[in-house]
Amino acid sequence: MTAGRSTRYGNRIVRPPRVPRVQGADRASGRKGADRLSRLKGANVLSGLTRSVRGLERRDDGNAIVEYLILGVLFLIPLVYVFLAVFAVQSTAYGVTAAAREAARAFVTAPTTTDGLTRACAAAAIALRNESADTFDCSTQLAVQCVTRDACAVSLEPGLMIRVIVRARAELPFLPGSLFGHPLGVDVSAQHDEVVDSFRAAG
């Protein structure tokens, strides 16, 4: 009877008894891990040592499928959060870009600077309200500068270029500010340059 092959005696199958592993017969027994181990450690290691190492290995064996499933789900959850956060920032970025453009356009169509600021504030607030639900504070989030002059003239002369900067904060989802003492978010800003129309009604 050769090792590693079943032999039929009458009606019952007789499997070959396993020969001691230290003699390098693991290959025939079909235990790949043990075979690799004994090959790694050499075939002539003391049988007691081999057996204790193999015992450790078997106790550590966990189910790879369970690990794969749990880790897969665990890594998907942060990915969902990243998606939500990134798209919240993108939405706010679109919003401030639009608000800056609106405010600049509203400013240059106004007859005076004071009137223009009021109109710019209204335009930015209306534009941004659709993107994010929070309130818009014109005194802190909206800035109008003159690009070509040191100070803006009281009446907007044709050809005058103004620059509008709108700032907003994209709140990170599921992270309330009360938990960390200050609101967590990403600051987003946009600027837009606009020229006062050359042909406009005298203000």
Next chain:
Amino acid sequence: MPVPDEWSSPVDEGSAVVDLVLVSLLLMPLFVALLHVGSVLYVRNTLAACAHDAARYAASHDIVTAGPETMRDAVHRRIDACVPALVGRRLTVTAEAERTVRTTPDGAAVPVVEVHVSGVLDAIVGTRTIHAAAAVLSEDP
């Protein structure tokens, strides 16, 4: 002949391929759902930006004073040009434009052009309707 106690076959070893298939059946829907969430969020942001762009165009003086027909045509043209080709093939967009009045934070009533866009996204699983709206200060006096 003595009966060795190690005769039992190694029943603990399953087929790795079967395991992988079973686990993938659980994990793949999650992954597809993630892609779905991403595409819906992306389309919503894109539609909001396009709605705003269209409203901006329709609120310019010449168009808003020409009447609702002109305004609607302008909005449709603008939306069609704005929705990127990547999304456009899987997205059916309808848009409405109207001129209304809104109150600003300091209480003044100002004329605005409002655009409502809804897109039916032919998503990975089923279809999904996504709404977006934009309002822009109207330039008519």
